[in-house]
Amino acid sequence: MQVDRRRFLIPIAGIIAVLVVAAVVVVAVIVPQRAAVDAATARLEAAVEARDAAVAAAEEARAALLAAGDEASALLSVVGRGAVADPSTLDALAAVTVDAGDPPVPNAVPPAPGDAAAIDAVVERVGAETAALEERAVSLAAERDAVAGASLAVVASVHAWGLNTPTPPHAPADAAEAYTAALSALAEPAADADLVALVTAFRTAFTTALAAHELASRSVDAASVQPTIINGTLIANKTFRIPSSYGAGLTPETEAAFAAMQAEAASLGLDLYISSGFRSYGSQEAIYGNYVATQGQAEADTHSARPGHSEHQTGLTFDLNSITEAFGSTPEGLWVRDNAHRFGFIVRYPPGKEAITGYIWEPWHLRYVGVPLATELVTTGLTVEEYFGITSVYSY
Ligand SMILES: [Zn+2]
Structure with missing residues (x-):
């Protein structure tokens, strides 16, 4: 029997045509679209990863700035104005303000949208955020460098102070070595050095060496120091020291001469009083x-x-009224300058003789030397050092 094949051929051709069209659609449209979305998704992942790194870097820079700020505050609390060669470094550090802002918090990334263009819009936004975070990390790091620089300037100033402060000469070798080592550690601290610890160690080493020195000097002193008397005048200056046991108050002749001077000043309406008289070795030391x-x-x-070198320990010296340079231009200060010699006193450290006496002008500091010598010194304008041809310089 004869079968009509065409009856089957027509529907089969239709099915094949549909399949071909479907295949063409898959190959020409869906596959490229899917590939574009995959590529965009990969770009987004990379962008998010870069932003996470930028967040971490900004947070690290912020933490470093905060740590530098903490170190600066701690330094200010351990360094006094007297322990720096240049106090302006402390002022600069105190003026530093740390502005670290809030911690960096990244924006949330929405679930990936269906098409590549929408994903790329998110990639662009994440990229902009990354750039801003990187910029912030750079400015935080710059601020941190400025704060750390101010701290290092203070440490350098403490170091300069130390170089200007000789090792206490009678300190035992171990204390002296510890002081020298602590001082040199301040010279060029490592980048990660604990500056507060370095400065604290230096101050401790100095105090220890000084205390050991004082202890040692006392035994040296008892054995060897004798008062220096030239032509009947007891000398106490930076060159000549007196024993630590010397003195027990103002001498009677000093007190009597002051009483006479005070009485004459009072008769002229001037008020003279002793604000600091005799000082023992121990009180001068303090x-x-x-x-x-x-x-x-x-x-x-x-x-x-320095203890042992003070005229106040002689019992022949006192400070008058206000212990200020301004005293020199008060009616009392001017009268003392012109009349004290008539009672046996001299203004021991006159202006313009700082390099000779070793002291600044002290219009309030009077020394009893007796009327003849006081008169001669006032007449000639000579200091005790010039008159006796002696120095006033520490040998240690
Ligand atoms: Zn004095």
């Missing part, structure tokens, strides 16, 4: 030690004597 701690040794030495 006063001088306090000046060294607050001002540094170089500054303290211009106006305060």
Whole structure:
């Protein structure tokens, strides 16, 4: 029997045509679209990863700035004005303001949309956020460098102070070595050095060496120091020291001469009083030690004597009225300048003779030397050092 094949051929051709069209649609439209979405999704993942890295870098820079700020505050609390060569470094550090802002918080990324163009819009937004975070990390790092620089300037200033403050000469070798080592550690601290710890160690080493020195000097002193008397005048200056056991108050002749001077001044309506008289070795040690701690040794030495070198320990010296340079131009200060010699006193540290006496002008500091010598010194304009041809310079 004969079968009509065409009856089957027509529907089969239709099915094939549909399949071909479907295949063409898949190959020409859906596959490229899917590939574009995949590529865009990969770009988004990379962008998010880069932004996460930028968030971490900004947070790290912010933490470093906050740590530098904490270190600056701690430095200010351990460094006094007397312990720096240049106090303006402390002022600069105190003026530093740390502005770290809030922690960086990235914006949420929405679930990937269906088409590549929409995904790329998100990629662009994440990229802009990354650039802003990177910029913030750079400015935080710059701020951190500025704060750290101000801290390092303070440490350099403490180092300069230390270089200007000789190792206490009678400190035992181990204390002296510890001081020298602590001082040199301040010279060029490593980038990650704990500056507060370095400065604290230095201050401790200095205090320890100074205390050991004082202890050692006392035994040296008892064995070897004798008062220096030239032509009947007891000398106490930076070159000549007197024993730590010397003195027990103002001498009777000093007190009598002051009473006479005070009475004559009072008759003229001037008020003279002793604001600081005799000082023992121990009290001078405390006063001088306090000046060294607050001002540094170089500054303290211009106006305060080291223990054993103070005229106040002689019992022949006192400070009048207000212990200020301004006293020199008060009616009392001017009268004392012109009349004290008639009672046996001299203004021991006159202006213009700082390099010779070793002290700044002290219009309030009077020394009893007796009427003949006082008159001669006032007449000639000579200091005690010039008159006797002696120096006033520490040998240690
Ligand atoms: Zn004095």
